[in-house]
Amino acid sequence: MTEPQPPAAPYGAVDPDPTPPHAQAAPPGAGEPPSSAPPGPPSGLANERGPRRRVASTAAVLALVGSLAGWGWFASENAREGWWEFGRHVAVEPGDDGWADVDTLSVRLTAADTATTIDGVEPPAGFEYLVLAFDVEATEVELYRSCTVEVLDTQGREFLAGREVPNGDPYTSELMCGTSDPEEDPVPGAQSVLVLVPTGAEPVSVRIDSREFPPATFVELPLRS
Amino acid sequence: MRRARWAVAGMAAVAVAVGGGANAVDSNYLASGWHTVVRGESATDVAAASFQVHVHGATASPHLDDDELVTSPGLFVLVDVSYATEDAWRTPEEIVLIDADGREFTQPSGFGSAGSPWLAGPDIWFRGGLLFEVPADAVADLTLEVRPERPNAQLPSTVVRVPLTVTTESSPLTLTYETLLAEGER
Structure with a gap:
């Protein structure tokens, strides 16, 4: 006598649980008719790699x-x-009292006038002299020995003081901005320079610079018209 | 994913290409002195790189009167020129003569500051003579080149070139210092 066998599954029927539990995640296309294209990666892996x-x-x-x-x-x-x-990128401008300070140097423009004759010397035709007067204070010695003075006009031209102008007191070609001997050779409190400018030039400011100034720093004193 | 990979590869290729291009520019232009030439003529104002130049003419002689008579194995050439700047007081970095073969001649030494480039101001013109000494075979085709900026192989610059018509004399040339010109004069 044979033991009774379970009834055979009908042809074409699907086993309700043919795979172990860990492999139950069906690949895409599972249950669909097979195709020639290889199956893509599992969608979960794609979500991680992206x-x-x-x-x-x-x-x-x-x-x-x-x-x-x-x-x-x-x-x-x-x-x-x-x-x-x-370059000149940091302009030090005067305060309300007119003084501009760079470290231990203070300078103030006290007068700006034009002149057609200085001590009997005339400029060439088409030019005039600009007379600039300054108050200068240097509180530390052996620094800022000399400072160049330039006049900037509305066309961006910079006219250097002391070039092609009469020499002699009280005019200097550069400002004395410091001294190594304050007893014998002190920094004059009042100093003047001459600048040759074309007649008709419209000066807008006076620029004072020195090799000993901090990098890119210069003094810019506006000229009031 | 593949698009991202191509983007990275593309950027790497662009970086390599930019580097190669920069290297090619450096080799072919910068390292050999990349400069723009502004060509002018005598008796006219030529402006470039903040300088204004006006060439009046040039005279050549084998003799130079420099307190004592000096005789050259070639020729002394004195170029009569005026110039000013456009923005600030400065001296041209270099002024040379160039002949048909590309040879450059600078100011000869030993003659003091007379005959050398001078300081000029913004629209403040000076006229003077620039001294050169050249071989006799160079004088037929000379060009004055004014170099406002210091020649630097790594930086582009602008130069002025003016062809010269040189008059040859047997009398000695005389050096003079530059003079300030009135407005409008050259």
Whole structure:
């Protein structure tokens, strides 16, 4: 006598649970008719790799941009330093009392007049002299020995004091901005310079500069018309 | 995913291409002195790089009167020129003569500051003579080149070139210092 067998599944029927529980996640297309195309990766894996690759791409781009920026910064070091140190970018303007201060130097414009003759000397036709007077105070010695004076006009031209002008007291070609011997050779409190300018030039400011000033710094004293 | 990979590869390729291009520019232009040439003529104002130049003419002689008579194995050339700046007082960095073969001649040494470039101001013109010494075979085709900025292989610049018509004399040339000109004079 044989034991009774369970009834055979009818032809075409699907086993209700043919796979172990850990493999129950059906691949895409499961239950669909088979096709020639290979099955794609599991959708869960795709969801994990997508963000990871985006992060990698972003990091690569950032590294590229950062390295290019660093290379540019390194390569342009001399140009940047030269542009800053040898240019005029920081204008020191006077306060309400008219004094402009750069470290231990204080300077004030006290007068600005034009002249067609200085001590009997006339400029060439088409030119005139600009007479500038300053009050100067230097509270520290051995600094700011001399300062150049230039007049800026509305056309952006800078006219240098002391060039092609009569020499002699009380005019100097540069301002004395410091001294190594304050007892014997003190900084004069009142100083004057002459500037040759074309007739008709419209000066807007006086610029005072010195090699010993901090980099890019100069004094700009506006001229009131 | 593949699009991101192509983007990174593309940017890397662009970076390499930019580097190669910069290297090519540096080799072919910057390292050999990249400059713009402004060509002018005698008796006219030529402006470039904040300088205004006006060439009057040039005279050549084998002799130079510099307190004592000096004789050159070639020729002394004295270029009569006026110039001013457009913005501030400064001296041109260099003024040279260039002949047909590209040879450059600077001011000879030993003659003091007379005959050398001088300081000029904004629209403040000076006229004077610039001294050169050249081989006799160079005088037929000479060009004056004014270089306002210091020649720098790494920086572009602008120069002024004016072809010269040189008059040859047997009498000695005389050096004089530059003179300030009245407004409108050259």
